[in-house]
Amino acid sequence: MKTGFSVFLAAFVALGLSWCGLVYGPLKQLGGAQETTVLQSTDKWPVQRTGDATLGLQVYRANGCAACHTELVHQTGAANVLTLTDIGVHKAADLKDFTTSLLGTVSELTTASNTVVANLAGWNGELPKVIYSGADDTVVSMLGDKFKAVGVKTEARVIATGADIARGWGTRQSVAADYLYDSPVQFGSLRAGPDLANIGVRAPDLNWQLQHLYAPRSLVKNSTMPAFRYLFTVKKIGAQPAPDALVLPKEFSPATGFEVVPTDEARQLAAYLVSLKNNAPLYEAPFTPITAAK
Amino acid sequence: MNLTENNENKAICSSEIDASCRLPLLALFGGAALWLVLGLALGIVAMLSFHQPDMFADCSCLTYGHAQTAANDLLLYGFVMPAALGVILWIFARLSQVTLVLPIVPVVAANLWHLGVFVGTVTILFGGSTGHPWLEYPRAAAVLLFAAFMLISVSAAATLGFRTHRELYPSHWFLLAGLLWFVWSYGTANLFLVGNHPPRGVVQAVIGWWLTNNLLFVWLALAGIGIAFYFLPKIVGKPLASSGYALFGFLTLIFFGTWVGIPPSAPVPAWLPTVSAFGALLSIIPVIALGIVAMKTVCCAKVPCVGGSFCFIKFGVLSFVVSSLLYIGEFCPRASRVLDFTWFNVGVTQWQLLGFAGMILCGAIYEILPRVMGKELPFAKLAKLNFFLFAGGTLLFVIPLLIGGVEQGMKLRDANIPFADASAVALKFLRISTTGQLLVLLGALCLLLNILVMTIQWKLGLVKTVVSVVKDSLIEGSAYQPLPGDKEAKS
Known part of the structure; x- marks a missing residue:
């Protein structure tokens, strides 16, 4: 390593090799992935999100939800x-x-x-x-x-x-196909909160999701999740209460004469959460979903 | 370069070289110290959400997902990178025995860099993060950072090109490789992930992991060890223990270390995590080798170490060995089953950033600043205090996270233990860890104060010189009548 060029060359080759292996290789192998078929069915997987759920992925990204939540189920x-x-x-x-x-x-x-x-x-x-x-x-x-x-x-x-499956966080391990339509893909790196890969099956009710976002501890005792009140507006009840106003327990509801209405962002985020499902058997992650009675 | 030039260069003394670095280094270090303080403060604010979950319920800017992300990026892009670049410029100039080539370029670049960090941080706080770990800065900020890095690299490479001794010193290998490393990995990741056509599905995560590893493990190691290998021999007054061993460590680091990064449990084709686990196993070699070189260099040295730069750098090298081994451990499939998605990984990253890179950089800055400015540190005692606050604070910050992470992981693995219990275990440790964070912040304030006061003193000095020069020329001019207020101003 006597000349600058030899150092440059060594670094170039070293990083170039890993670039080929860990960037170019995966791009070639997975970059053109297509949707797959659910086992013993003609249904396609993953299901493309629509409307609010698509926008909700961006709300999830913008608020950094992945800092505390994963979307990745392990299976042992x-x-x-x-x-x-x-x-x-x-x-x-x-x-x-x-x-x-x-x-x-x-x-x-x-x-x-x-x-x-x-x-x-x-x-x-x-x-x-x-x-x-x-x-x-x-x-x-x-x-x-x-x-x-x-x-x-x-x-x-x-x-x-596996522990994740036993906790009800999913019915099978997460596989590459699950994330085909996610951009950005947000696996998350910390489980300060539970895994959300299957939250759409565990808690499919939009109103539950909205109330949980507004006041987590009104639904889950001892939850450490921050409340996301900034995704909601508290406003005076008009001639008639808003149809989408949250129905909250007393200690979490605003002052009398006021109601809590979700913003578009909150609605989109809730729609996204409800769309998260990990319940289709795939070739690379099989399980028996329906009864096979003898 | 011809012979006469060579001789001319040799005549340049160290103080001239130091003076040529003054402006760029002040611009880089000053901003870095400011971002360090802001990043640590923001990190503490983020942690408050765990102690009081509803604290920022009405304030979207400071919600955990925003504040923590911005704080992490401030530490890496705000503090570590510009500080390291400043130290690299100075080391290159000193090793080449020439004044800094194109000194105005790094000044411009430093300002571009800080502008990029500012834009990126504000964007994250207002919900504009890209969502890719360690690549959250939006396109505008990424372009600024990339351009600034390129400009500084040009100045550094030019300074290297004019060196008087052709043979390279071990620090050169590490730092030169580091310059290439960032440009390539950061450029690639931004082009693919932040560009207009991101690849489909999990490839995004794979590229993200590749970048994260190349920045947090390889780049930090290249920069940190390169800097340590310059200062350690200087401080102890004997040559680097073994050049051959250092070369071995360098080559194994760049050839093996760069393959780490894909976690064993990733939902990607199995060959990827397998390659990474193997790369992690082999990366133990450079970590140990570089640790041994540093240890052999400093052992039996009779240099006192009471909170000076020597302490900083020794602590940093020790942190490099320990934090790298812990980091490598995360990629062992058996360990990852427990450690995945726990506070353990957070702790290791903070140790790498603060305990290893941060410590070495602080030590280097305290060593360089008095030389570059041509006078002693204004608060030398605060610099010592900085060491104890940093060392104690980092350990108090990181070790509870590591222990808490392991406990949390054990509980998460057992489905009979409710999830809330696993979280509660971690909370207990987070409280201790926040105390450590506070100590580190106090240490960072010492650094900022030293740099800030030095800058102000220097600027005041400049103003005084300019004023006196102007005055002298006016007095020499014939029709000058001193005004009543002039006398006080002059004295």
């Missing part, structure tokens, strides 16, 4: 789940005995016996009841067949697993 694995949906004429206790005998006699089921026994302990017949959840799909099909033979209905599903 997948599990085969067998659920009892209808036990027909049988009694719960009889079914338990029947299951225990099955586990002892059928060799394929021995690996799962501990799980199934633990799941059935303390079960009094309430339905639906998950009896197996694990990696082994032969257990699910074998058990399902045996139950079907005695007139007990079960449901076999493949589900995604």
